[in-house]
Amino acid sequence: ELKVEQNPLFLSMQEGKNYTIYCNYSTTSDRLYWYRQDPGKSLESLFVLLSNGAVKQEGRLMASLDTKARLSTLHITAAVHDLSATYFCAVAPYNNNDMRFGAGTRLTVKP
Amino acid sequence: DAMVIQNPRYQVTQFGKPVTLSCSQTLNHNVMYWYQQKSSQAPKLLFHYYDKDFNNEADTPDNFQSRRPNTSFCFLDIRSPGLGDAAMYLCATSDSRGWGYTFGSGTRLTVV
Numbered sequence: 001e002l003k004v005e006q007n008p009l010f011l012s013m014q015e016g017k018n019y020t021i022y023c024n025y026s027t028t029s030d031r032l033y034w035y036r037q038d039p040g041k042s043l044e045s046l047f048v049l050l051s052n053g054a055v056k057q058e059g060r061l062m063a064s065l066d067t068k069a070r071l072s073t074l075h076i077t078a079a080v081h082d083l084s085a086t087y088f089c090a091v092a093p094y095n096n097n098d099m100r101f102g103a104g105t106r107l108t109v110k111p
Numbered sequence: 112d113a114m115v116i117q118n119p120r121y122q123v124t125q126f127g128k129p130v131t132l133s134c135s136q137t138l139n140h141n142v143m144y145w146y147q148q149k150s151s152q153a154p155k156l157l158f159h160y161y162d163k164d165f166n167n168e169a170d171t172p173d174n175f176q177s178r179r180p181n182t183s184f185c186f187l188d189i190r191s192p193g194l195g196d197a198a199m200y201l202c203a204t205s206d207s208r209g210w211g212y213t214f215g216s217g218t219r220l221t222v223v
Contacts, residue, residue: 031209042201042217043154048210088153097142097161097209098168101153 002027004091006102013079013109021105023072023089032072033090033099034063043088047074079109114138117202117215124192124222132187132218134202142209143185145177146201148217154201160185161207192222 003026013019023032031050035043047056049065049072056063060083062075072089086106092099115136124130134143141162146154158167160179174196176188189196202215 033212040219042199043214045211045214050210092209097205097207098156098159098166099144099203099205099209099212100156103153 002029002091002093002098002100004089004100004102006089006105008105009103011105011107013076013107015080015109015111016078018078019076021074021076021087021089021107023074023091023102025070025072025091027070028094029067029070029091030094031092031099032065033092034061034072034074035088035090037086037088037104046087076107079107081109081111083107084109115202115204115213115215117200117218119218120216122218122220124189124220126193126222127191130189130192130220132189132200132202132220134185134187134215135183136204136213137183138204138213139182140204140206140213141182142205142207143179144203144205144212145185145187146203148199148201150198157187189220192220194222196220197222 005024034046047063052067054065060077065072086104088101088104090099090101118133144159145157148154157171178186199217199219201217203212205212
């Protein structure tokens with residue numbers, strides 16, 4: 001069964017600092033997703049990574065995928081308060097659309 | 112805009128009283144999913160429809176059923192809601208390649 005592990009689960013950062021969230025998964029996959037969720041809201045798609053070595057950037061967030069290591073990272077550069085939210089990675093197994101989520105990282109950015 | 116719409120946004124039901132949540136889509140995606148998300152937890156896949164083929168997760172309780180009368184609509188039926196079923200229910204769609212999933216706004220279910 002596919003397992004998706006995220007760490008850290010809780011992250012408190014100061015504004016202006018950099019940090020990385022890690023996502024490991026247990027089975028072969030060709031699709032990895034990052035989502036943002038604000039309290040009481042649904043999921044907002046941030047990145048879709050479809051191949052080994054894929055790197056995508058949007059503003060202060062950059063995501064990468066290493067399919068051989070079964071690892072994705074979400075790097076935060078010069079954090080700002082507006083980035084405070086819960087971030088989930090999710091993985092769909094190869095040839096299967098059943099997307100499964102990691103436990104989520106609750107990010108708090110403090111002034 | 113093409114989208115996934117869930118109704119209602121908030122649903123309060125009595126313990127043991129059947130309740131139905133609905134999801135519609137204008138994306139013409141052939142796969143539709145239902146996820147359950149309890150407070151401070153990750154979304155958990157309950158089941159999905161690939162076209163008309165129903166796929167149930169092994170650990171989804173029998174209390175949860177689903178119907179997909181056509182491509183656009185999918186329903187989640189909870190036959191006898193318990194207090195432990197209080198959660199946000201998220202509907203999502205994807206095409207057959209699964210290169211992107213679109214989520215609805217969710218229905219927050221309260222059981223009293």
